[in-house]
Amino acid sequence: MMKAQSKPITRVRTLEQAHAFVQAVGLCLVFADKKKARPNLWDVVDLPEKQPGEKGWGRKIGAVWSWKNQLPAVYPDEIFYGKGAGGKTVLMTLAYLRREHYPKFHRPVAACSPLARRIYELVRIEPLATGTLRNAVLKGDKSLRPAFTKALIELQVTLNIVRCNAPEITSDTWVRFTDQYPSLS
Numbered sequence: 307m308m309k310a311q312s313k314p315i316t317r318v319r320t321l322e323q324a325h326a327f328v329q330a331v332g333l334c335l336v337f338a339d340k341k342k343a344r345p346n347l348w349d350v351v352d353l354p355e356k357q358p359g360e361k362g363w364g365r366k367i368g369a370v371w372s373w374k375n376q377l378p379a380v381y382p383d384e385i386f387y388g389k390g391a392g393g394k395t396v397l398m399t400l401a402y403l404r405r406e407h408y409p410k411f412h413r414p415v416a417a418c419s420p421l422a423r424r425i426y427e428l429v430r431i432e433p434l435a436t437g438t439l440r441n442a443v444l445k446g447d448k449s450l451r452p453a454f455t456k457a458l459i460e461l462q463v464t465l466n467i468v469r470c471n472a473p474e475i476t477s478d479t480w481v482r483f484t485d486q487y488p489s490l491s
Contacts, residue, residue, distance in 0.1 A: 389462035421457040
């Protein structure tokens with residue numbers, strides 16, 4: 307007898323409902339992607355988008371943008387935030403990360419590009435915010451910004467670095483994957 311699958315939550319208005327959605331689907335994109343038919347948080351959030359004349363981002367983008375960081379901070383033993391295939395921003399359960407994602411995407415840092423290895427060496431020493439890391443690596447050479455961004459994404463996709471989940475961290479601060487998820491590596 308087949309077990310009936312529970313229908314994913316389709317109207318998300320709170321962090322708790324976003325948590326339940328990620329738990330229900332296992333893996334989702336944070337934002338919609340026309341090229342990938344995958345569940346995504348953006349499409350299920352039932353909050354108003356920015357209205358004409360409204361200042362700021364609007365409630366929907368503000369909620370999605372903050373929840374992608376809050377979910378792993380509030381539920382660190384349940385939710386993972388990172389980069390998936392093609393560098394797309396994803397949320398997933400730690401069970402999915404352990405069972406499917408890590409075995410498929412993890413690569414040793416030695417297999418990464420030279421610039422990615424340089425970035426990793428700095429993060430290995432201490433957690434660093436993106437701006438600090440960029441300044442340390444580029445040393446003012448703005449022409450290398452695209453290469454820096456690509457290398458930072460490479461390290462996330464290969465599960466060598468992740469955004470620090472500490473609730474008090476408000477900017478993207480990078481730590482080694484093994485420091486944040488020692489039981490998965």
